[in-house]
Amino acid sequence: DTVLTQSPALAVSPGERVSISCRASEGVNSYMHWYQQKPGQQPKLLIYKASNLASGVPARFSGSGSGTDFTLTIDPVEADDTATYFCQQSWNDRTFGGGTKLELK
Amino acid sequence: QVQLQQSGAELVKPGSSVKISCKASGYTFTSYDMHWIKQQPGNGLEWIGWIYPGNGNTKYNQKFNGKATLTADKSSSTAYMQLSSLTSEDSAVYFCARGGYGSYTWFAYWGQGTLVTVSS
Numbered sequence: 001d002t003v004l005t006q007s008p009a010l011a012v013s014p015g016e017r018v019s020i021s022c023r024a025s026e027g028v029n030s031y032m033h034w035y036q037q038k039p040g041q042q043p044k045l046l047i048y049k050a051s052n053l054a055s056g057v058p059a060r061f062s063g064s065g066s067g068t069d070f071t072l073t074i075d076p077v078e079a080d081d082t083a084t085y086f087c088q089q090s091w092n093d094r095t096f097g098g099g100t101k102l103e104l105k
Numbered sequence: 106q107v108q109l110q111q112s113g114a115e116l117v118k119p120g121s122s123v124k125i126s127c128k129a130s131g132y133t134f135t136s137y138d139m140h141w142i143k144q145q146p147g148n149g150l151e152w153i154g155w156i157y158p159g160n161g162n163t164k165y166n167q168k169f170n171g172k173a174t175l176t177a178d179k180s181s182s183t184a185y186m187q188l189s190s191l192t193s194e195d196s197a198v199y200f201c202a203r204g205g206y207g208s209y210t211w212f213a214y215w216g217q218g219t220l221v222t223v224s225s
Contacts, residue, residue, distance in 0.1 A: 033211040042200055042215035043150065054213065086150055090209045093166065094140065094152040 002026050004087050004097035013105045017075035020100045022087035024068045031091040032070045034063055037099075038083045046085075047072060079104055107131040109201050109216035116222045117191055124187040125219045127201030134182035135159040138204035140212065141175065141186045145197045155204060156184060191223045 003025040012018045022032065030050040035043035045054040047063035050070060062073045074081055082104050087097040112126040127139065141153040154165035158177035165173065172195070174187045188195055199219050202212035 029209075031209045031211075035212075042218055043212070044215075045211060045213045048211045048213070088150070088211065090211055093164070094155075096142075096150040096152065098149045 002028060002089055002092045002095050004089060004095055006085075006087060006097040006100045008098065009101045009103065011103045011105050012077050014079055015076045017073065018077050018102065020072045020074075020085050020102070022065075022070045022072070022097050024070070024089060026092070027067045028089040028091035030066050031089055032063075032065065033088045033090065034061075034072045035086045035088065036081075036083045037086065043086060074102075077102075077104065107203065107214045109203060109214055111199075111201060111216040111219045114220040114222070116224065118225055119192055119223055121191055122187055122189045123191065123221055124185055125199060125221070127184045127186075127216050129182045129184065129203070132203075134177075135179055137206065138210070139175075139177065139184040140202045140204055141173065141184075142200045142202060142212075143197045144200065144218075150200075153186070153199075158182075158184065188221065191221075193223050195221060196223045197221060 005023045032050050034047040037043040046057050046061050051063045064071050084099045084101045086099045108130045110128045115123050117123045135158045138155040138157050140155040143151040153169045153173050156163045156175040163175050176185045201216040203214040204210040
C-alpha cells in the first residue's frame with residue numbers, strides 16, 4: 001500500500017498563510033488530491049491532481065507537488081477554514097493520509 | 106446535480122451482518138465507479154473498495170476482503186455494501202463516493218455517510 005504521511009495538527013492566526021504537507025511512501029505521479037472535512041460532514045474535494053482547484057472552491061486554496069511530496073496552501077486563512085484536511089492518492093488503488101487538523105489561534 | 110443518498114444509521118449485534126445503500130441520481134449510474142470509505146470516530150479515512158455498476162466489476166482493499174461485499178442494482182441506481190461478521194472494530198461511519206471518468210480518479214461527490222454501531 002502507498003502510505004501517506006501528514007503532520008497531525010497546525011495552529012495559525014486568521015489572515016496568515018498555512019502550508020499542509022503530505023508525503024507518499026512511493027511516487028504517485030500527480031495523482032494526489034486534497035479534501036476538507038468538518039465535524040459531522042462528509043469530506044469536500046478542494047484540489048485534484050495536485051494543483052487543480054475543484055469547482056466552487058475559493059482561490060485561497062492551492063496545491064503543488066509531484067512524485068512523493070505535496071503541499072496544500074491556504075492564503076489567507078479564514079475562521080471558516082477550521083477543519084481537518086486529508087490528502088488522498090489514486091495512482092496505486094486509493095489511500096488517504098491520516099489528516100491534519102487545522103486550528104485557528 | 107449529482108447526489109448520493111445513503112441509508113440511515115444501523116445498530117447491529119456482534120457477529121451479524123449489515124447492508125447499507127447509496128442511491129445515486131443526477132448522472133449515468135453505470136458509467137462511474139462507486140467507492141466506499143470507512144471512518145472510525147476521531148480517525149482518518151480508509152478506502153474499502155470500488156464497484157463499477159456497468160459490469161459489476163469490483164476491487165477491494167485487501168484488508169476488507171471477506172469483510173465487505175459490494176454490489177449494485179442498475180434498475181434503481183443504487184450501490185450496496187454488506188459487512189459481515191461484525192465486531193466493535195466495524196463501528197464507523199461509512200461513506201460512498203463517486204469516482205470520475207476513467208482511471209486514477211478522485212472523489213468529487215460523496216454521500217452523507219451511514220453510521221454503523223456494533224453493540225450487544
